[in-house]
Amino acid sequence: MARLASIGAVKVFNNRAYRIYTQGNFISLIGTWVQRVATGWLVWELTGSGAWLGIIAAAELLPSIVAGPLGGAMADRMDRFQLIRTAQILQAFQAFLLGTLALYGLADIWLLFALGVFLGVVTSVNQPARLSMVRNLVRTEDLPVAIAINSVLWNAARFVGPVVAGVLIVFLDIGWAFIVNGLSFVAFLIALQKLRNDIPRAPAVTGGRVLPQIVEGFQYVRRHQGLGPLIALLLMGSVFVRPFAELLPGFADAVFGRGADGLAMLTSATGVGAVIAGIWMSQVAKLQGLTNLALHSLVAMAIAMFLLGATDYFWLGLVATAMAGCFMLVNGVAAQSLIQYACAPQMLGRVLSLYGLSARAGPAIGALLMGAASEWFGLRIPVVAGGAICILAYLWALKRQRSIAEALGEGASSAPEQPRTSP
Numbered sequence: 114m115a116r117l118a119s120i121g122a123v124k125v126f127n128n129r130a131y132r133i134y135t136q137g138n139f140i141s142l143i144g145t146w147v148q149r150v151a152t153g154w155l156v157w158e159l160t161g162s163g164a165w166l167g168i169i170a171a172a173e174l175l176p177s178i179v180a181g182p183l184g185g186a187m188a189d190r191m192d193r194f195q196l197i198r199t200a201q202i203l204q205a206f207q208a209f210l211l212g213t214l215a216l217y218g219l220a221d222i223w224l225l226f227a228l229g230v231f232l233g234v235v236t237s238v239n240q241p242a243r244l245s246m247v248r249n250l251v252r253t254e255d256l257p258v259a260i261a262i263n264s265v266l267w268n269a270a271r272f273v274g275p276v277v278a279g280v281l282i283v284f285l286d287i288g289w290a291f292i293v294n295g296l297s298f299v300a301f302l303i304a305l306q307k308l309r310n311d312i313p314r315a316p317a318v319t320g321g322r323v324l325p326q327i328v329e330g331f332q333y334v335r336r337h338q339g340l341g342p343l344i345a346l347l348l349m350g351s352v353f354v355r356p357f358a359e360l361l362p363g364f365a366d367a368v369f370g371r372g373a374d375g376l377a378m379l380t381s382a383t384g385v386g387a388v389i390a391g392i393w394m395s396q397v398a399k400l401q402g403l404t405n406l407a408l409h410s411l412v413a414m415a416i417a418m419f420l421l422g423a424t425d426y427f428w429l430g431l432v433a434t435a436m437a438g439c440f441m442l443v444n445g446v447a448a449q450s451l452i453q454y455a456c457a458p459q460m461l462g463r464v465l466s467l468y469g470l471s472a473r474a475g476p477a478i479g480a481l482l483m484g485a486a487s488e489w490f491g492l493r494i495p496v497v498a499g500g501a502i503c504i505l506a507y508l509w510a511l512k513r514q515r516s517i518a519e520a521l522g523e524g525a526s527s528a529p530e531q532p533r534t535s536p
Contacts, residue, residue: 130308131250131259137304139266141201144297146274148208150380151290152225154282154373155215157362159222167484169222170359171477172229173236178474180237182327185466188242189326197246198305200239205298207232212291219267220288220473240469241462259524260453263447269384277375305378330463339455339520342513343404344467346411348447349506350441351475352482353499357421357437358383359480363492369427379434386435387442394446404518407447412507413440417477418500422493445472455521 156162156169187196211228214220247259281290335341337447358380365376414437421433449468456464483495 126249131247131258133304133307133413134246135266136248136449137301137352138263139270140304141301142267142270143274143277143295144294146270146279146380147290147520148211148294150275150278150281151287151313151339152229152375153359153362154278154376155220155287156222156225157366159220159225160486162305164361164484165222166359166489167356167480168483169229170356170480170484172226173233173477174405175474175477175481176230176233177237177240177470177477180234181467181470181474182330183461183464184469185241185325185330186240187238189247191242192464193242193246193249194305194309196242198302199238200235200242201298201302201305203235203264204232204239205295205302207235208291208295208298212288212295214288216286216288236443237469241466244465244469245461247453260450261391261394262393264300264442264446265388267387267428269388275377275380275384279373294336296416304381327463331465333451333457334464334467337457337520338519339404339522340452340464342510342517343407343448343451343521344471346407346506347444347468348471348475349503350411350414350444352479353502354418354437354479355441355472355476357418357496357501358481359476360483360487360492360496361434363398363415363487364421364430368425368492369430371427375427379430382431382442383438386438386440390442391446394443403447403451404514404521406443407451408507408510408514409501410440410444410447411510415500415503415507416443418496418503422497422500440503451521489514 156165207228278290361379362376365371365379369375417437418435452464452468486495
């Protein structure tokens with residue numbers, strides 16, 4: 114926190130509601146990364162299969178295809194505070210149950226699959242409300258900084274969480290990693306309770322049927338000359354780059370010859386790269402130039418995949434994952450900031466649900482594809498092929514960069530009142 118304040122983010126943390134929310138959220142995010150690493154390692158111990166790594170990742174992420182748009186409509190129609198609170202309780206239940214099963218030796222691959230689906234549904238419904246909450250906590254002009262700080266904390270947790278997970282797995286039992294995650298949700302619930310009177314409770318949309326409102330969200334993005342291409346590019350990066358994280362247990366063991374410690378180092382390197390990028394973004398983040406960052410970070414992510422797939426040297430693998438983490442954060446912060454600026458307020462939950470859909474369902478689809486391909490071609494070729502596909506997407510968008518930036522309202526001091534859409 115002190116480092117962030119020293120680089121100019123202190124005005125955001127002067128906001129009591131944002132400060133409390135961020136502190137509780139950070140503890141919860143550490144727990145999330147503890148569980149992610151523990152789940153991947155448990156799957157690898159049970160099966161030794163890259164395909165199962167992809168399947169379990171998909172079990173958590175694929176439900177967002179249905180639950181994500183529903184969550185977006187709920188975020189626009191319901192009390193977002195209560196929606197987030199209920200989701201934290203259900204996520205804590207899942208973590209405690211999985212930890213208990215693991216401690217007693219009762220966890221098997223199909224139970225992991227079922228609990229992953231449950232967690233995926235809850236998280237997908239919760240995500241649009243959680244993302245849109247930032248807009249209620251800070252001024253519009255502070256959104257890029259606030260989003261960058263949130264991403265710094267997410268990726269700081271990506272660094273801390275695997276270290277905690279490694280210690281718990283090596284010195285205690287893998288079940289304790291899941292228990293720790295459950296406790297982290299309790300900490301976030303305490304923070305939310307302190308904010309019950311600080312967060313706006315009125316829904317953005319009242320009345321109407323849910324399904325037509327979900328369709329309206331898709332149509333809004335499809336017609337928007339900036340949001341449509343932006344979310345399409347996010348989806349490409351999510352499908353063809355981000356799933357490398359789900360394959361890291363296999364890289365740590367089969368490619369680099371390292372165990373759980375190697376997995377923790379690779380995952381933590383991703384977090385270190387992202388934290389460095391997030392600190393930089395929190396200093397320079399402003400609307401002007403964000404489209405350029407969103408576009409060029411995609412090609413940098415692809416280059417990181419080429420490096421990861423081409424090397425046998427562990428230290429180069431660490432460089433590649435750090436580079437991937439760095440540019441994934443730049444891409445995510447730039448895209449989410451542009452969405453928050455360009456989107457009409459009454460559509461924010463539904464549009465952010467599509468952002469979440471690309472961020473969650475995309476890696477799930479990619480993990481399935483890469484995991485299945487790894488059974489035939491090994492772990493390296495799928496990540497290199499994913500990078501090559503993202504290069505093609507980058508070249509497609511490069512020709513349209515100016516029109517995308519204009520449609521997203523770059524240079525405006527606040528979110529536009531009316532969306533820029535095609536006729």
